[in-house]
Structures are given as structure tokens and as C-alpha cells.
Amino acid sequence: MKKIIGSILTLIAVFSLAACGRNISTADLKANDWIVESEKSDYPSMILSFSDHVITFSIDSNNMESSAKSEMESIGEEFAKSIIDEMNFKYEYTLDKNKLTWKSDDKDNSEDETYLVGSEGKNIILTPEKISDSSESEKMVLKPIEKNKQNKKESNDESDSSSKSEKKDNSLLKNNKKFSYLATNNGAEKTKIIDQKDYATNWSDSSWSGVNVSIDEVSILKVEDFKDYSDEEYPAFIMVHFNIDNTSRDVGIFPEYATLNTNTGEQTEGSYHMKSFAGDLFSGSKVNGYASFPLRNLENVTDINQIRLKFNSSYDTDDFNDDNAYHEYDATIDLQ
Secondary structure (H helix, E strand, O other), X not given: OHHHHHHHHHHHHOOOEOOOOOOOOHHHHHOOEEEEOOOOOOOOOEEEEEOOOEEEEEEOHHHOOOOOOOHHHHHHHXXXXXXXXXXXXXXXXXXXXXXXXXXXXXXOOOOOEEEEEEEEOOEEEEEEOOOOOOOOOOOXXXXXXXXXXXXXXXXXXXXXXXXXXXXXXXXXXXXXXOOHHHHHOOOOOXXXXXXXXXXXXXXXXXXXXXXXXXXXXXXXXXXXXXXXXOOOEOOEEEEEEEEEEEOOOOEEEOHHHOEEEEOOOOEEEOEOOOOOOOEEEOOOOEEEEEEEEEEOOOOOHHHXXXXXXXXXXXXXXXXXXXXOOEEXXXXXXXXX
């Protein structure tokens, strides 16, 4: 049973890619299923399958050795294997020349992972583009195996479905390169953008504790059929892009929770509709991202020509007389 549990953990942690040999195409990835043999004897091999945009992971339970010491343990292992055989994990990916980007679904990790892709003979080699000292990723060798008929059908179905979707649903919020998480994080898969107005802005503030904050873009979105998991419905959003460079000390800063007021008189609170990007920041860290502000009323995207935002920041100190430990940002931005 320990082996089975370990294999599930391996599945979640799996992926890396090395660049050698010729460039690998999506067609090469789709041509076969791929087996990745674990270097640890206690862990089973993994099976990888690719479609145009989705990679599927499953566990090869056929070669898992039994450690059962009784009939009851044997029955338990067989039951666990039957569950594992039904398990698979799907992730979206993109392949650009010899770089494969895996779209992370980890909410605590706001960055996608990028890997280098290469080949050795018929095998495909995967190695992470960036390897940190704490990285557990290792070079993996994908060995081709005959493509399972069911996987081939699923791959073709996904490819056909994806192709049709891309042709028919360009207006879907979930297909927007900048704001897709506004849909996918809230179950708003059917939401469409019916109008959008983008503004380049140049507001910045470096007055507090070595933290440089800037807003370089504001977008007004008018949407239809947006309903989140709490059944809240919104006809529009204001999307504000922040850049934060923390040069001095550890701080907490929360632009995603800002209060926003518009020239039309509506006041709204920011929320984590998008990926979070700020919060507790170590000294020397640089982050950027979009904060989203839902609107209850909006006739036209051009109706909004000014916004005002307030958000808080702080740092820890034992000095009760340190009046600088808490700070409120107050930004007024003209949109033109």
C-alpha cells in the first residue's frame, strides 16, 4: 500500500525536460503514449499521453509488485490498484519550438513551469528550464509505447473539440490571454466579453518603506453570463495591473483587497477572482499581477474615466512608537 500512495505523490510531482537532438513537435508527442520508468524501485512507472493542448498522466499499475502478507492485504492492494487504474491527471500545455510550458493549477504557485524538450533516439528527454537548489525535478526519459486506442480516441476528440472551440469561442472570457483566470477560478466557463476598453497608465508610489508600487494598465470589461461559485452575478469588471518591487524589508501589501471607487459613483471591493500575486513579500522580491474589481452597474465601458483605489500595507515591528509600520495607499487615476 505504501508503494501505491508513493506513486500518487510521484504523479503530482512529475515533470522535467532536457534539450538535445532535433526539435520536438506536438505531432511527435501525440504519436505515442510514453512510459517513464521510476529510478526508485518502490515507485511504479508513469504513462503520459498528449493531445494538442492537454497532457494526461496515469500510473502503470501492471508492474507494481505486491507486498501483501495476507489474503486481506492482497485484496486491499487489488482494490487500490483498481482505483489507481481509473485515475488520471490532465494539465494544459503549450509547445513553442523546444520549450514546453505546463500551466500550473496550484493556487499557491502563480507561475507556470517551463521545460526544455529534446530527444535521444526514439526517446524524448524532459528537463526543467530553471532548476533551483530546492527543486525535486530530475531529467526524465519518455520511452514510446503503442498508443492505446482509447487514448488515441480521447486525443483526437480533444483536438477536434479544442479546434472547434478556438474557432467558435474567441469571445469567451476563459480564452482571454490576460484574464482567463477570472472565468476558470470562478466556474464562469460560459462568460463572454462583449466589450473591452484598455488604458495605459503611469501611476506610481515609492514613498513607503522602500516599496515601489506602480499601476501601468487598467482594463474595463463588460461581460455577459458571469456567475461565480457564490451565485454572485456581475455585468462588468475593472482589471488593474500592479507592479511591486520590495527593496528594503519584509512587508505585507494587499492591492487585491483594495477599495475602488469610479467616477460613475460605484464603490466596490477587490477580491481574489484572479491569481493572487502580493500579500507577504520578502525583502528583494518583485511581483506583478491583476487585481479584479466587480461592478454591479455599467452601461458602456467608456462611461468610466477615473478610478480611485485605497489599499493597505504593513510590516512587523516591536517598536510601538513606529507610526510608519502601517500605511495606506491612495491612488487616483485618470483613464484617457
